Amino acid sequence: MAFHEVRFPDNISRGARGGPERRTQIVELASGDEERNASWTNSRRRYDAAYGIRRADDLAAVVAFFEARNGQLYGFRWKDWGDYKSCLPSGAPAATDQTIGTGDGTTTMFQLVKAYSSGAQAWTRTITKPVAGTVSVALDGIAQASGWSVDTTTGQITFTTAPATGTAITAGFEFDVPVRFDTDQLDVTHDLERLGSITSIPLIEVRR
Template sequence: MAFQEVRFPDDISRGARGGPERRTQIVELASGDEERNASWANSRRRYDVAYGIRRADDLAAVVAFFEARNGRLHGFRFKDWADFKSCLPSQVPGATDQVIGTGDGTTTQFQLVKRYSSGAQSWTRSIAKPVAGSVRVALAGVEQMSGWSVDTTTGLITFGSAPGAGVAVTAGFAFDVPVRFDTDALDVTLDLERLGSITSIPLLEIRR
């Protein structure tokens, strides 16, 4: 499956609707009690970008983007305006936002992650598509201006020298969601003024 490192137009994605989805199996017992099991270990995000189309030019841009991706064939980047930073929406990403690992004196690569916590529970999300130029890294709370690199196509941080044993490795970043169109057809409606609209343009997160 091909992935193209191009981002869906920001001015249209800003008006999109969607978010995380989970899959849970629920069995209701004769007693009225329930048994619940998670079918998915991780969530998957769905969006509908039709809500972001406000002008005929927006419609033309989406059709062009759809054709260039060959419908569902090629994946691409999408900015989820509700969740695109390692920190709170009102803050600027900092080098200590997220713990991505602990040094052992040998490991030189660390995957970018974001943790979602509520009370004593948390879930860790792997971040594969950081935004170029946005990543900041720290060792033991001290930001590192050099000595490391980031692969913006995988989210892997690589150090020239392995962080020492017990050293906290942290990072801050902005990121995109890897998605694909979840349809091979766009149902365009033209009104009398030749302005167009599309009822639904579904996008689905690509999990690898």
């Protein structure tokens, strides 16, 4: 996957619009009842960065970022200000936030994930772009200052020694969303004050 490990400007993404998307097939029967089937196992996020542009300098920064990514060719990091932590938005990430596995005495590598729960239902999201310097790990609730490393390009935690069988492995972190531009063209409007604007800057989450 062609990807640049660089983040879209935070001051612009903070004012953007977007969120998760799912694909559901709905068939209406002759009786009026419905049959619903999920086409996608996992959700996919879409954003529009145009809402975050407030100044002419913001516009210039987006154009430069777009050109450096060659339009849709290269993916990049995006901070979703509504969902970028292993905990609630008002909290600070802690090493016990998310369960990422259980030790078996052999496995040394574990993938960062985030669980979304409501009632008895839950969905687990794979986290592939943790933010460097924000990841913490705990074994059976005890934070580990060493003995592990994180690959910030994949979200994989690797232990020097495999955690013992039955050990609860948890982690806390901040993370970015891997996205790309969903267009090869930026339609820039130049107003009378020459500030300029862009009607839409669509972004779509990159999934492997």
